[in-house]
Amino acid sequence: MGKISLEVNGEDVELDVADNTLLIHALRDHLRLTGAHMGCDTSQCGACTVHIEGQAIKSCAMLAVQAEGRSVTTIEGLADDGEPLHPMQQAFHDNHGLQCGFCTPGMVMIGIDIARRHNVPDAATVRHELEGNLCRCTGYQNIVAAIVEGAAKMEAQP
Amino acid sequence: MYDFTYHRPASLDEAKVLIDENEDAQPLSGGQTLMPVLRARLAMPGALVDLTRIDALRGVNMEGGRIVIGGATTHAEVAQNEQVREHCPALAALAGEIGDPQVRHRGTIGGSVANNDPAACYPSACLALDAEVRTDRRTVPAADFFTAMFETALEPGEIVTAISFAACHDAHYEKFPNPASRFALIAVFAARLGGATRLAVTGGGTGVFRWQEGEQAVDRGEDLAAAPLDEGRFTGDLHASTEYRIHLTRVMAQRALARIG
Amino acid sequence: MNVAATAPKFGQSVKRQEDGRFLRGKGKYVDDMILPGQLYAAFVRSPFAHAKISGIGTEGAATMPGVTRIVTGQELAATGLPPLPCGWAITSRDGVPMKVGIRHALAMDTVRYVGEPVALVIAETQNQARDAAEAVMVDYEDLAVLTDITDALGDGAADIHPDIAGNLAFDWELGDESATEEAFASAAHCVPLTLRNNRLVPNAIEPRAINACWDAADEQLTIYMTHQNPIGMRMFYAAVFGLAAEHKLRIVSPDVGGGFGSKAHNYPEEVVVAAAAKLVEGPVKWTADRNEAFLTDAHGRDHLTDVELALDEDGRFLALKVDTKANVGAYLSGSGSLVPTYMYATMLSGQYVIPAIHARVRAVYTNTCPVDAYRGAGRPEAAYVIERIVNVAAERLGIDQAEIRRRNFIRDFPYQTPLVYEYDSGDYEKSLDAALDLADYNGFATRKAASKAKGKLRGIGVSAYVEACGIGPSGKLARLGGGAGMWESAEVRVHPVGTVEVLTGAHSHGQGHATTFAQVVSDRFGVPIENVSVIQGDTDRIQAGTGTYGSRASVGMSATLRACDRIVEKGKQIVAHLMQVDYDTISFEDGIFSSTDSNVTIAFAEMAFAAHAASGFPTDEIEPGLVASSFFDPPEFTYPAGVYVCEVEIDPDTGVVNVASFCAADDFGNVANPMIVEGQVHGGVTQGIGQALWENALYDPDTGQLMSASFMDYGMPRAGGLPDYKLVFSGVPSPSNPLGMKGCGEAGAIGSPPAIINAVCDALDVTHVEMPASPEKIWRLCRERETA
Known part of the structure; x- marks a missing residue:
């Protein structure tokens, strides 16, 4: 394909990538947005989760060329450095929803997607919706609490 | 991943030409199975032909009382679709439980059906709901479509364009997830269609199938627990023995039927 | 100038200082x-x-x-x-x-x-x-391929390494064999059990x-x-x-x-x-x-153990015999010999007075990935052995599982076990009562009946673990075969404006050191926590260190505190000159230096500036600058302990075990940051539940292929199917370090597997179930139970 155009975190970008480049590699190696992480080979850990047109997807299971003309949001696009955190990020901080931080970008991005689809989800809903995201540190309890609180804060925002 | 070329046709005709012209071309739909396979270097397609931006392959229509779902329609779209929810809530529920939210945002019904993973969800709904698989060349009844695990009646280069299902309110999909992969260790799609019971089983290991002895037993008012179940349909692995899968099939079938009432 | 008076931070749930970069996707990992x-x-x-x-x-x-x-x-x-x-x-x-x-x-x-x-x-x-x-x-x-311990030790088994006959790396023992045999000979009850501790894959994400x-x-x-x-x-x-x-x-x-030892x-x-x-x-x-x-990645666990407990008429423990075969894999990994010996057998006394104990451990080579430390490292294996056999004994003797523990608890500290360790402090009964209370132990019969009415089987399991953490002391470890010092170092640098850098060899990979270490400094100096940076992980910046594993952050935090003490000491000397009063009249509290001989006070930051200005004191007596370091070698291990109570509900039609509730009462000594410590317990317990119910590194015995070699086949714990855990801390301060901490990183993974399996056995009314308690295994037991 050669050059592709897409929107990443609100900015138009042009990428020159091989056809077999995964979206996660385009983000990490070409755009140097290293927040999305690669934690498995089978698209199960969810550490690579980003949004395409506002929907959470696994960027390790999508080619960069498949994102042509689409709007991609990564963890880096939620709040600029120095600006206040997005309510979901803030809720992860307030609820100690992260430890080593490696799965965290994926967790925050799926958390926002859960909030989009469920408005104010309860803990049971959030646990079910985290089917595609693995964390080895937290035991999930505080992640679930963070997403419940973050979703409520997002709902309360104008 | 090995090298390949990527093509993104805007129409079905264009897709057919691309597939014909490229040796070793493979249609790419949601890619939720194909990408991990390619990453593991288990396949070497020369070209991928992306079907997901062909408008004609997307969306849900009602045709003569049947639900017709475009091949490139995602699981999330099916789960949320008002017509599917109205005319076959069990199918919407099944779509809403495939994989995880991220997978449902990308994975498509056409891709799932064409891949025919022996633990996939959709094929069971196809068999139970009298589905017809429409391709760029013909229409194949589901009963003739799923030929063996990972094998279908599709010819090389043939593209699944849509799947049509019988509308059905008396249906339920009961899944016992594999504790590791969360795929179906065993799942049963039960439906009452035209007064007859349908029980389609996935996860057994050899490919999706209809448990006809079970259907007949239910329709005759007999105990499902005693209905014969062909052991040859099942395999054992590190997650479950053949015997346990057979047992789970009975349990899932009973639970699904109980939900239909 | 900083306002010195800040509320104490140690012991408070201070939000993490390091979160920002992780939440913004700006963490810096090696692959980035x-x-x-x-x-x-x-x-x-x-x-x-x-x-x-x-x-x-x-x-x-x-x-x-x-x-x-x-x-x-x-x-x-x-x-x-x-x-x-x-x-x-x-x-x-x-x-x-x-x-x-x-x-x-x-x-x-x-x-x-x-x-x-x-x-x-x-x-x-x-x-x-x-x-x-x-x-x-x-x-x-x-x-020829050998993956199983028993096969590798079997007669005629091929040698995996030349010149190592019978695939035996060592045949080691601990404790008094003859005293143990004597006690068994005259015991009223002898209760045996054979159990396997399943092999795990650490799987840091x-x-x-x-x-x-x-x-x-x-x-x-x-x-x-x-x-x-x-x-x-x-x-x-x-x-x-x-x-x-x-x-x-x-x-x-x-x-x-994430590390978890791996x-x-x-x-x-x-x-x-x-x-x-x-x-x-x-x-x-x-x-x-x-x-x-x-x-x-070095795997964890993989033991096959024969254990036998001797008891008197009243259910008091008399002696314990343990014979363990540890699968070390194809090679001895760095700590591959330590984990199944001094990290394991030394803990077999559990929380109990057991007058005589003997343990034999054979380390066996197989054609599998080498085994090394994984969260708990030997201690989960020990807790599993002792906490399972105690329940089997309780069932045999008809004593309630909580009561038999209460009857045998160690009550006087320090307590010298028959197995090297001298437990520093604890109150095991207090933890037991707290856990039983949290779990509404007395209300279990009602809940069991409610489950039964739904066609479900309910069980409750208690486990009481103790572990050795906070390693060193270096000398003691050397006598046991260790090859390196086990102190930790910290260097505290105070800048002229009163901000502080702590450079330590302790390494945080999720534990929150940037917060907890800063809490110690903030309290000691009376400076805002935001003014403290904790620096780690770069050998060009850190003077020395031994890293983070074995729940030993308390060692580095103690070194930090000692370095802070040295800064304060120097500060007092400087302030005495600045105030022109006697050194002995100076005190330092809440960030303020004061003297009994003066109305003037000097804030910490003012002293820091003066230390660098170097004009208000004689530099031939007191060197300018404000840097201090400490190498802290703990005088003894610490011994965190706790009691966990788990309730499971089993669907006999499918064999699925649902963890209905999980309650933990932990004695971690003084707790630096309850929020962070709770997070450590959540993670540890979840890994323990994973081991008990889903996780299993399974090798094909014929080919030696790892069959569970992806997340498709290895059952990782997920958010679904887990309850919210209930926790309480019932700490007795440790005398082994100046902060009174014991360590919390591994406890959850140590105490939880036996609690779950005890609950499963209780639900099914069986003597033992091997881990993981997979649905099929449980379904088969349910079916046997029905036909019986």
């Missing part, structure tokens, strides 16, 4: 880094569990696009690279030193487990490296990664690697491998995405990549994929 001229490495790995290498053909691969270099074991050996060492010397019962199978970083003539590295390909891109790795032709000749570069001009090797102990790695690479002298080696472990080891892959970087004189990066992590 691309160095100028970056090269990429891929390993050629053995597809066989046991085979002779009869030839390696690299010609075709070497000419493929982008390939820079292909390295084989023979080539590395020619550079003088020695085999990898095992760091802990164990002596067998007959006085013979342990037998160490030679482990080359790249296999030479024989491979002994699936995934063992055979060659390294370096190329300009990762894809090119992988393409070429596939093209390296290795000729293998199959050898960040895979192992290394980026190594050689600066030929300065002869300096810089290694960025995911590791829990970068300073230890510098010593290891320098002293053992001679890649460069220690002062020419820089190891950086930036943000590390990133505390010396691995062959990292050694090979570092050596290769020197050969190609460029930066070489390798990041494991998940499959490689499954095949080669």
Whole structure:
């Protein structure tokens, strides 16, 4: 394909990538947005989760060329450095929803997607919706609490 | 991943030409199975032909009382679709439980059906709901479509364009997830269609199938627990023995039927 | 100037200082880094569990696009690279030193487990490296495969290593065998059990990664690697491998995405990549994929144990006999000999007075991935043995599982067990009462009846664990076979404006040291916590250290406190001059220096400025500047302990075990930050539930293939199917460090598996169920129960 155009975190970008480049590699190696992480080979850990047109997807299971003309949001696009955190990020901080931080970008991005689809989800809903995201540190309890609180804060925002 | 070329046709005709012209071309739909396979270097397609931006392959229509779902329609779209929810809530529920939210945002019904993973969800709904698989060349009844695990009646280069299902309110999909992969260790799609019971089983290991002895037993008012179940349909692995899968099939079938009432 | 008066931080749930960069996607992990001229490495790995290498053909691969270099074991050996060492010397019962199978970083003539590295390909891109790795032709000749402990020890089993007969690395014992036999001979009850502790894969979500570069001009090797102990790695690479002298080696472990012990080891892959970087004189990066992590990250557990408990008429414990066979894998990993001996057998007394104990441990080589420390490292295996046999005994004697524990608890501290350790402090009954209360133990019968009405089986399980943490002390460890000091160091630098940097060898990979260490400093100096930076992970910045594992952050925090004390001491001397009063009249509290002889007060930051201005005191008596360091070697281990109560509900139709509730009462001594400590318990308990219910590293006995080698086949705990845990801390301060802390990182993973299995056994009314309690296993037991 050669050059592709897409929107990443609100900015138009042009990428020159091989056809077999995964979206996660385009983000990490070409755009140097290293927040999305690669934690498995089978698209199960969810550490690579980003949004395409506002929907959470696994960027390790999508080619960069498949994102042509689409709007991609990564963890880096939620709040600029120095600006206040997005309510979901803030809720992860307030609820100690992260430890080593490696799965965290994926967790925050799926958390926002859960909030989009469920408005104010309860803990049971959030646990079910985290089917595609693995964390080895937290035991999930505080992640679930963070997403419940973050979703409520997002709902309360104008 | 090995090298390949990527093509993104805007129409079905264009897709057919691309597939014909490229040796070793493979249609790419949601890619939720194909990408991990390619990453593991288990396949070497020369070209991928992306079907997901062909408008004609997307969306849900009602045709003569049947639900017709475009091949490139995602699981999330099916789960949320008002017509599917109205005319076959069990199918919407099944779509809403495939994989995880991220997978449902990308994975498509056409891709799932064409891949025919022996633990996939959709094929069971196809068999139970009298589905017809429409391709760029013909229409194949589901009963003739799923030929063996990972094998279908599709010819090389043939593209699944849509799947049509019988509308059905008396249906339920009961899944016992594999504790590791969360795929179906065993799942049963039960439906009452035209007064007859349908029980389609996935996860057994050899490919999706209809448990006809079970259907007949239910329709005759007999105990499902005693209905014969062909052991040859099942395999054992590190997650479950053949015997346990057979047992789970009975349990899932009973639970699904109980939900239909 | 800083306002000195700040509320005490230690013991408070202070929000984490380090969260921002992780939440913004700005964490810096090794794989995030691309160095100028970056090269990429891929390993050629053995597809066989046991085979002779009869030839390696690299010609075709070497000419493929982008390939820079292909390295084989023979080539590395020619550079003088020695085999990898095992760091802990164990002596067998007959006085013979342990037998160490030679482990080359790249296999030479024989491979002994699936995934063992055979060659390294370096190329300009990762894809090119992988393409070429596939093209390296290795000729293998199959050898007999042994994956199971019993088979490997069996008569006529093939030897996995030359000159190690019977695949036995060592046959070791601890305790008094004759006293134990005597006690058994006269006991009213002897209760035996055979149990297996299932093999686990650590699965930190960040895979192992290394980026190594050689600066030929300065002869300096810089290694960025995911590791829990970068300073230890510098010593290891320098002293053992001679890649460069220690002062020419820089190891950086930036943000590390979870360790759980698996990133505390010396691995062959990292050694090979570092050596290769020197050969190609460029930066070489390798990041494991998940499959490689499954095949080669040191596994955990894998014991087969016969245990027997002797009791008197009243259910008091008289003696314990344990015979364990530990599967150490194909080679002894760095701590592969330590974990099943001094980390395990020493803990077999549990929380109980048991007058006589004898343990025998045989370490057995098999054609599997080497086993090393994984969250708990030996202590979960011990807790599982003692807490299972106690329940089996309770059932045999008809005593309630809580009551039999209460009857046998240690009550007087310090307590010298028959197995090396002297427990420092504790109140086990208090934890038991707290846990039973939290779990509404007395209301269980009602809940069981409610479950029964729904066709479900409900069970309750109690477990009481104790562990040894906060390692050192160095001298004691050396007497047990240890080879390195186990202190921790901290350097505290106070800047002229009163801000503070703490540089410590302790390494946080999720534990929140940037917050907890800063809490200690903030309290001691009375400065806002935001004014304290905690710096870790770079050997060019940190003076010395031994890393984070074994729940030992209390050692580094104690070093930090001592360094702070030295700053305060110097501050007092400076302030005495500034105030022109006697040193003895100065006191320091809440960030303010004051004197009984003066109305003037001096804030900490003012003193810091004066220390650097160096004009208000005689610099021939007091040196300018404000830096202090400490090396803290703890006088004794700490002994965290606790009681866990778990309730399960079982669906007899499917065999699914649902954890209905999980309650934990932990004695971690003083708790620095309850929020962070709760998070540690949540994570540990979840890993324990994973072990008990889903996780299992399963090798095909015929081929030696790891069958559960991806998240498709290895049952990781997920958010679904877990309850919210209820926790309470019932701490008795430890006398082993000035902060009174005991450590909390591993407790959850130690105490939870027996609690769950005890609950499952209670629900099914059976003596024992092996882990993991998978649905099919439980369904079969339910079916037997029905037919019985």
